[in-house]
Amino acid sequence: LKPLFGKTAFVTGGARSIGAAIVRRLASDGASVAFTYVSSQNRAEELANEIEASGGRAVAIRADSADAEAVKRAVAEAVNVFGAVDILVNNAGIANLKPYDQFAIEEFDRMIAVNFRAVFAAIQAAGPQMKEGGRIINIGSNAADNNPLTGASLYVSTKAAVAGLTRALARDLAPKGITINNVQPGPTDTDMNPADGPYAPIVSGSIALGRYGKASEIASMVAYLASPEAGFITGASINVDGGVNI
Template sequence: MLSNMTKTLSGKVALVTGGSRGIGAAIVKRLANDGATVVFTYGSSQQKAEELVKEIEAAGGRALALLADSGNVDAVKGAVAEAIKAFGGINILVNNAGVYWVKPYDQFTMEEFDLTIAINVRAIFAAVQAAAPHMGEGGRIINLGSIVADTSMFPGNSLYGMSKAAVAGLSRGLARDLAPLGITVNTIQPGPIDTDMSPSDGPFAPTLKSMTPVGRFGKGEEIAAMVAYLASPEAAFITGAKLNINGGMMI
């Protein structure tokens, strides 16, 4: 096994929002395995978060779980501050936490509208405002958008699609603003990935599989692999990109 000093992300500190389950947990594990110290937030899955920290520590890595509701700006900024305080800085920010609510447009409440924006979009902006001044040359920001930003496969996607299109636009603007500081900003747009949000045996699964040329759902690890690459030193020339990881769904 490679020693910590020879791993791609040795010496780096990463913050992953929504790391307790699903894609976020796969990202936390991958970045830790690549040598980063990983701080991650969770909203309610405390037990899963604690188990993940133990799993990483048992494998020789370093991780810290923080309760921080992405719907609350102070909590998001507080998590960034705690990560910096605990480990002396922040090099990689992965904005992964997100919610997916499906409903006919006329059944959504304005509270749900505001909450969708708060968790899926505003939290990203808040985290970037708090983290970027501390990142410096080589900083990496990776935002989780969705294929639904570009295509709405089912009815009921209005708010989610709006929020993920906003993530893509926000990322592009930030990429320009932060390029002079040596910080890259990219968006990953997954297709169907097998998680609680989109289970591969759920009601939409047969249709989603039939729309995907590779004929299956993706795995959280397959998104985490792209995050790890974008976080690595060799991805320094990639910024403002929108990467569709979707088994060919949009080709």
Template sequence: MSKFDLNGKVALIQGGSRGIGAAIVERLAAEGAAVAFTYVSSADKARALQEHIIAQGGQALAIQADSADAAAIRQAVGSTVEAFGRLDILVNNAGVLAVAPLDEFQLEDFDRTLAINVRSVFIATQEAARHMGEGGRIINIGSTNADRMPFAGGGPYAMSKAALVGLTKGLARDLGPRGITINNVQPGPVDTDMNPADSDFADSLMDLMAVGRYGRAEEVAGFVAYLASPEAAYITGASLSIDGGFGA
């Protein structure tokens, strides 16, 4: 699997216990990075992932932290640096999806969408950048829904992911002079336990896919590993789709 040399690097993944996040944790560990990752409620999955990586000869640390809590995010960054001595890579993967008709959409769901999908990205980036030097990498996990929302009820989610496009561009200007890159990965439909490829919802989207299938979490993780590697040093401020032609 290994293609990108991350030996000696330390990564923190927000939201890494399952789905795309877990695939990213596993891939960065396979590339040689020590990995810390946060989780909220999936304690059993988080422990199993941590133990799996350690059993494979890697270094891993599961950290319970709600990405809606600014103090918890900052503490997760601090715990990573304390455990591994540095921080080179931040992946902002934590996210929530609330879908409801406009007339029924609850304000608390709107606020939580912004808190986790946007605010946590800013807080984690701000805190992590304090510990990063030349060659630091920050990778946000957005969504192709920033550019295309093909069903009703997802306006706030689409807005939150579109916000990451602007945030990534703006922060690239802050971080570039320090030798730190920041990019935004926009997956299309990906087969996870929260969005399985064999569901009725998936069937409704399949005709929109140029390749005729859902993506795999491991494919997104490979893209993230590239952006985290030295080979991607000249890419920053970009929003890059990995969506099987969903937005074509």
């Protein structure tokens, strides 16, 4: 039997990159998956069709994470379609890097809204309907603990906030038998951070394993944390970073 047979998952930012790898992996582990997108409508529909064609269930929902109410509505829609959300994965994120004195305050608000407020909103929407065994998995960043880049003040702050939220909510959620954890990817080859992109020369030397991670390697940890096997892990921030933070 597939480990997530009978489970339903909700993934933010699931149309491409790490999010798409998570959607594919949870679906191949047997979960029905709803996922959000904001700009990648075609890729979202293609991914949902791909999963349905291979015998799974997937639904793409447009929801801008900058809009907390839209995120809550998307969770409610997923609950409507599947009857429940058992696994919530907060993956959607943006990295706006620039010198700290050049950020407009609107850019501060947007970084906080997408990378942190939306995470809280999704948890508020999904948590109360979760049953014993529910799983919340946030995608933070290893940079929350160890950041080599200049210009990352807001990005790192939002990811540190996600780690703090994860620790604190573990206490709130534990009495209901729900776990919450924070996967902290290191440099991972995606549209945000291509292995041949502008950050590569700065970060590559610090990756002990000497290469960028693959999106599927982040999805592997998410799948493990989502599975019944991971029932004794909560409040943790787990680096999947090829040994950057060592």
